[in-house]
Amino acid sequence: MPNSNFAYDIADLTAKDRDHMIHPWVDLGTVQSREPLIVAQGEGACIYNVQGQRMIDGIGGMWCVNIGYGREEMAQAIADQARKLCYFSPFGIIGTPPSIELAERLTRHAPGDLKHVFFTTGGSTAVDSALRFVHFYNNFKGRPNKKQIITREYAYHGSTLLSASVSGKPADRGRMDLITSFIHHLPAPNPYRRPDGMSLESYGDQVVGDLERKILELGPENVACFIAEPLLASGGVIVPPPGYQRRTWEICRKYDVLYISDEVVTGFGRLGHIFASEPVFGIQPDIITCAKGLTSGYVPLGAFLVSDRLYSELTETAGKGQSFSNGYTYSAHPVACAAALTNLDIIERDDICGHVQRVGPYFHQQLETLTDLDMVGDVRGSHFMVCIECTADKKTKAVPPAEWDVARRIFEKCMPRGLLIRPMGHLIVFSPTLVISRAQIDEAVAILRACMSEVQDDLRRDGFKIAA
Incomplete structure (x- = not known):
C-alpha cells in the first residue's frame, strides 16, 4: 500500500x-x-x-x-518544470524547451513523413483540431466543396461538438445536438456481428467496400477525410477483419481522401508500439491523433501529427498572410510536455x-x-x-x-x-x-x-x- x-x-x-x-x-x-x-x-x-x-x-x-500509478520520476519532472516555467502563451511563434523537444521526439516515432505536431489539451481537442486542419487545408487549396467526413458507427473520437459528431456510439448520441450535414457513418466493421454463414474474408470485402461505395456516392471531389481508430476502443474493442486498415487506407489514397488514424487509445504502448499505425497495421496515415498515454494521464495533453507533404503546401510563399486559427490556452503546456518527455523516457528505458x-x-x-x-x-x-x-x-x-x-x-x-x-x-x-x-x-x-x-x-x- x-x-x-x-x-x-x-x-x-x-x-x-x-x-x-x-x-x-x-x-x-x-x-x-x-x-x-x-x-x-x-x-x-x-x-x-x-x-x-x-x-x-x-x-x-x-x-x-x-x-502505472505513483511514478516518482513523473512527479519530480512535473514539479521541476513548474518551478522553471509553469506556463507561457502558445500563440504566435512562441515555444518552450519541453514543447519543442517533445514535438521532435514524437516525429521520431511517427510513420512516414509525419514530421509536424500541433499540441492540444486532450484527445477530443486533438481530433477536433485535426478535422479543422483538414477543412482549413482544403479551403487553402481552393477546394471549398471537399468537406465531407466519413467515420464509423460505434467509433468514439471525443466530446467537443465536432469530435462527438464523428463519434458513432448510439448511447452517446441521445438527446445531443450533433453536426450531420457533412458527417457520414459507415457500419461498424465488427466480425462478431457479421451475417450468419458469411466468411470472415467476405465480410472484410463488404466492410472495406462500404468505404469505397460511400466515397463514390458522395463524389471523391467532395470527401475530405476518413477518420478511424485502428481498433474501435470504447465502442466495444471492435477488431476489424484482417487487412481492413491497410485496404481502407489504400482506398483513401486512390481517391485523394485524407486518412486520419485516431491513436488516442492505441498509441504509447497499448498495442506494443509507440504508434501502432505502421508496425501493426501497415499504414502511413496523413494525420495521427494522440493523447491519453502521451503523458500516461499524469497531466492532460493531446496532439495531432501531420504529414510534411500537407504542411509544406501551407508554408513559405503560398502561406503568406494565412494562419491556422485554431488553438487553446493550454496548447503545448510546458508542464504537460515535460511530463510527456519523461513518460517517453520511462516507456523506452523500461x-x-x-x-x-x-x-x-x-x-x-x-x-x-x-x-x-x-x-x-x-x-x-x-x-x-x-x-x-x-x-x-x-x-x-x-x-x-x-x-x-x-x-x-x-x-x-x-x-x-x-x-x-x-x-x-x-x-x-x-x-x-x-x-x-x-x-x-x-x-x-x-x-x-x-x-x-x-x-x-x-x-x-x-x-x-x-x-x-
Whole structure:
C-alpha cells in the first residue's frame, strides 16, 4: 500500500459529491442514491479507494495510465518544470524547451513523413483540431466543396461538438445536438456481428467496400477525410477483419481522401508500439491523433501529427498572410510536455512496449478461457485492450435485455473482491496499465470468473433464460 494513512471523512466526501459534482456518463436517475467510488491513491497497476481497499485497475484510469500509478520520476519532472516555467502563451511563434523537444521526439516515432505536431489539451481537442486542419487545408487549396467526413458507427473520437459528431456510439448520441450535414457513418466493421454463414474474408470485402461505395456516392471531389481508430476502443474493442486498415487506407489514397488514424487509445504502448499505425497495421496515415498515454494521464495533453507533404503546401510563399486559427490556452503546456518527455523516457528505458508484446497475448488468452461460461459470447481485442461481450444466447448472439444490467452486476461484484472493470451495458472492457504482471492478470481473471459465474446464477434464479 503506497500510504497507509487513509484518514478521510467518507460520509462528508460522499455528501459533497452528491450535492456538487456532475459526473459524465452516469444514469442521472441514480446519482442521488448510488455510492460513488472515491479513489484516493494508486501504485503500479492498482488503485486504492478512500477506505484503503486495493483494486487491480482493469481500465487503466481511462485507457491512459500506461506506465502505472505513483511514478516518482513523473512527479519530480512535473514539479521541476513548474518551478522553471509553469506556463507561457502558445500563440504566435512562441515555444518552450519541453514543447519543442517533445514535438521532435514524437516525429521520431511517427510513420512516414509525419514530421509536424500541433499540441492540444486532450484527445477530443486533438481530433477536433485535426478535422479543422483538414477543412482549413482544403479551403487553402481552393477546394471549398471537399468537406465531407466519413467515420464509423460505434467509433468514439471525443466530446467537443465536432469530435462527438464523428463519434458513432448510439448511447452517446441521445438527446445531443450533433453536426450531420457533412458527417457520414459507415457500419461498424465488427466480425462478431457479421451475417450468419458469411466468411470472415467476405465480410472484410463488404466492410472495406462500404468505404469505397460511400466515397463514390458522395463524389471523391467532395470527401475530405476518413477518420478511424485502428481498433474501435470504447465502442466495444471492435477488431476489424484482417487487412481492413491497410485496404481502407489504400482506398483513401486512390481517391485523394485524407486518412486520419485516431491513436488516442492505441498509441504509447497499448498495442506494443509507440504508434501502432505502421508496425501493426501497415499504414502511413496523413494525420495521427494522440493523447491519453502521451503523458500516461499524469497531466492532460493531446496532439495531432501531420504529414510534411500537407504542411509544406501551407508554408513559405503560398502561406503568406494565412494562419491556422485554431488553438487553446493550454496548447503545448510546458508542464504537460515535460511530463510527456519523461513518460517517453520511462516507456523506452523500461521496455514497456516489449512487456506488452510479451505479456499482452497472455492477458488476452487468459480472458478467452471465460468463453466456457454460458453468457460469454465473444472475447475480442489485442494485447492490453480487450472486450468481453455477454449474450443471452450463444448461438443467436442475442444481446441481453437491458433489465439484466449484466455488466453493472458484474462490476458491483468485482469491486469488493479487488478488481475494477468498465461496464458498458452487456460489455466488459479491459485496458489495464501496461505494467500489469502475469500474477496480477491471473488474480484479475480469477476474480472475474467467480463474479461472472455468480451473476449468471443470479440471473437464472431471477427467471432469465441464458442459452448455451
